[in-house]
Amino acid sequence: MSSPVTTPSTKPNTIGDPILSATGLTKVFVSGGKEFRAVDDVSLSVNAGDVLGIVGESGSGKSTVARLVMRLIEPTAGRIMFEGGDLTAKSGEELRRMRRHMQIVFQNPHSALDPRHTIHSALAEPFLIQSKLRGIELERGIDALLDIVSLPKAFKYRYPHELSGGQKQRICIARAVALEPRLLVLDEPTSALDVSVQAQIITFLQELRQRLNLTYLFISHNLAVVRHICDHVIVMNQGKVLEHGTTEAVFAHPQNDYTRQLIDSVPRLPRLAG
Numbered sequence: 594m595s596s597p598v599t600t601p602s603t604k605p606n607t608i609g610d611p612i613l614s615a616t617g618l619t620k621v622f623v624s625g626g627k628e629f630r631a632v633d634d635v636s637l638s639v640n641a642g643d644v645l646g647i648v649g650e651s652g653s654g655k656s657t658v659a660r661l662v663m664r665l666i667e668p669t670a671g672r673i674m675f676e677g678g679d680l681t682a683k684s685g686e687e688l689r690r691m692r693r694h695m696q697i698v699f700q701n702p703h704s705a706l707d708p709r710h711t712i713h714s715a716l717a718e719p720f721l722i723q724s725k726l727r728g729i730e731l732e733r734g735i736d737a738l739l740d741i742v743s744l745p746k747a748f749k750y751r752y753p754h755e756l757s758g759g760q761k762q763r764i765c766i767a768r769a770v771a772l773e774p775r776l777l778v779l780d781e782p783t784s785a786l787d788v789s790v791q792a793q794i795i796t797f798l799q800e801l802r803q804r805l806n807l808t809y810l811f812i813s814h815n816l817a818v819v820r821h822i823c824d825h826v827i828v829m830n831q832g833k834v835l836e837h838g839t840t841e842a843v844f845a846h847p848q849n850d851y852t853r854q855l856i857d858s859v860p861r862l863p864r865l866a867g
């Protein structure tokens with residue numbers, strides 16, 4: 594990779610084609626000898642260039658879906674297709690190669706960064722593990738990442754505790770885009786941040802998506818944010834998909850009582866600026 598992250602890579606995906614799909618996704622956890630169906634026969638599809646939101650109350654299975662599609666945990670049943678390849682059938686080196694194109698950003702940037710390591714080392718990690726970038730090229734790669742997330746280059750000498758929550762989340766996002774992924778799974782990326790910083794990160798994520806031709810799977814229980822940035826939305830309850838459709842249709846004409854209650858439970862649904 595000669596010019597890391599400075600320009601979008603040539604994408605094999607055509608805008609509008611499904612980049613990620615899951616069918617019959619099921620996860621049964623066994624805890625204390627009891628089975629619990631956290632995700633129950635979930636199917637979804639995200640088109641290249643789109644933002645698919647997953648909403649639902651706490652415990653509805655959103656994060657479990659995120660971890661399943663990334664294959665961070667094994668599904669009990671179901672199939673996950675990514676860029677035409679069956680992710681559920683891959684293992685070892687093949688899985689590692691496919692995973693390079695899909696990355697996840699977690700809710701809590703405070704725990705995602707190792708307090709003993711500098712930002713330099715956090716940002717160098719993906720390059721060192723999955724690319725041949727070394728020496729001056731590696732430095733350029735790290736600087737380019739800081740540039741992409743609008744942080745000063747000097748930040749690479751800092752430790753995580755010297756950064757604000759929003760800055761830490763920018764570093765996590767920078768790390769996630771280091772290897773030019775095509776899909777970002779964003780699991781409540783702003784909920785651990787101050788309200789004032791949340792809007793900044795959302796705006797930043799929207800700009801980043803355009804700039805790097807990214808596709809997002811965006812998990813949130815903040816309906817205002819979902820309405821603002823998602824093209825399509827899935828509503829989950831007790832591990833199942835209750836409703837899915839364009840964001841506009843789901844919010845304007847919810848088909849399901851649960852969705853209606855979810856929307857109604859937000860006192861006012863302000864349209865975010867921008």
Ligand SMILES: Nc1ncnc2c1ncn2[C@@H]1O[C@H](COP(=O)(O)OP(=O)(O)OP(=O)(O)O)[C@@H](O)[C@H]1O
Nearest residue numbers: 622624629631650651652653654655656657658814
């Ligand atoms: N490793 C596990 N073992 C047992 N149960 C689990 C495990 N992980 C998650 N669960 C359970 O699965 C259900 C779904 O959890 P999940 O984290 O996916 O929900 P969520 O919708 O993301 O919630 P939140 O919005 O609070 O993050 C919960 O009841 C949770 O307790």
